[in-house]
Amino acid sequence: MTSLSTPAILLRRIEFGDYDLIVTLFTRAQGKTSAIAKSAKKSVKRFPGVLEPFSRLNVVLTPVRGKGLPVLQEASLEDPFFKIREDIVKTTYASYWAELIYLWMAEGEPQEPLYQLMSHVLVELNRGETPVEVLSILFQMRFLSLAGFRPNFDHCHACKTCLDQIRHASVVSDPSKGGIACPTCGIPTNGRLKISKGTLKQLMWTDTGDLERAGRVRFAPAAIAEGLTFLETFVPYHIGRSPKSLKVLQAVRQSIKTGGSHVKAGQ
Numbered sequence: 001m002t003s004l005s006t007p008a009i010l011l012r013r014i015e016f017g018d019y020d021l022i023v024t025l026f027t028r029a030q031g032k033t034s035a036i037a038k039s040a041k042k043s044v045k046r047f048p049g050v051l052e053p054f055s056r057l058n059v060v061l062t063p064v065r066g067k068g069l070p071v072l073q074e075a076s077l078e079d080p081f082f083k084i085r086e087d088i089v090k091t092t093y094a095s096y097w098a099e100l101i102y103l104w105m106a107e108g109e110p111q112e113p114l115y116q117l118m119s120h121v122l123v124e125l126n127r128g129e130t131p132v133e134v135l136s137i138l139f140q141m142r143f144l145s146l147a148g149f150r151p152n153f154d155h156c157h158a159c160k161t162c163l164d165q166i167r168h169a170s171v172v173s174d175p176s177k178g179g180i181a182c183p184t185c186g187i188p189t190n191g192r193l194k195i196s197k198g199t200l201k202q203l204m205w206t207d208t209g210d211l212e213r214a215g216r217v218r219f220a221p222a223a224i225a226e227g228l229t230f231l232e233t234f235v236p237y238h239i240g241r242s243p244k245s246l247k248v249l250q251a252v253r254q255s256i257k258t259g260g261s262h263v264k265a266g267q
Contacts, residue, residue: 032105095245149238152179175237
């Protein structure tokens with residue numbers, strides 16, 4: 001049977017029996033793909049430390065007859081992203097992005113723009129020159145657009161007043177309506193948050209143009225906090241799932257904010 005050779009990003013892995021692993025790959029050729037890596041836990045020759053979260057790989061998959069999972073025949077490292085896994089903050093952000101992709105994507109549907117987005121943010125996260133919070137804003141805004149959930153920031157969903165014509169400095173986010181409400185039409189409640197018009201415009205800038213340029217948008221600390229709070233409410237609402245990794249990410253951020261140390265992953 002014909003094998004498939006393709007670049008891939010490892011989204012997750014779980015143990016299967018005594019020796020095998022089931023891996024979920026985000027492949028460039030056919031999107032999310034689950035496969036079985038036989039004897040992966042005992043064979044250092046076939047998979048010498050390459051099946052680690054977020055690693056960018058080149059893989060060879062062989063389908064099986066019937067409904068069984070394809071077999072991961074080969075996997076070679078293109079980029080291990082060591083600096084991500086060495087840092088707990090970077091690890092938790094990357095875990096969140098990977099889980100969003102895992103939860104939203106169906107098996108076997110190519111998503112080339114999303115693959116390029118994930119590759120970009122992992123490269124930049126590993127490089128460490130762009131604040132991780134800005135990368136997360138960039139990823140989530142682009143993810144929403146690619147998934148068909150781009151927020152409506154243009155006008156109040158109720159009275160249709162354009163954003164620039166709303167006289168207040170802030171508006172109210174409304175995930176259930178897919179966008180925002182002016183202060184006259186909406187009030188902050190559970191899941192509906194105040195957000196400044198300036199922050200909204202910066203979020204829109206990250207969703208336009210090439211990725212390199214979008215990642216250079218400069219956010220004030222207050223805008224970063226507003227943007228992350230908005231997106232981390234809006235994204236789970238629209239994919240219909242609450243990622244477990246998001247709770248971990250928020251706990252890590254809160255620990256650092258209250259005086260916890262920025263520790264290495266695994267310590």
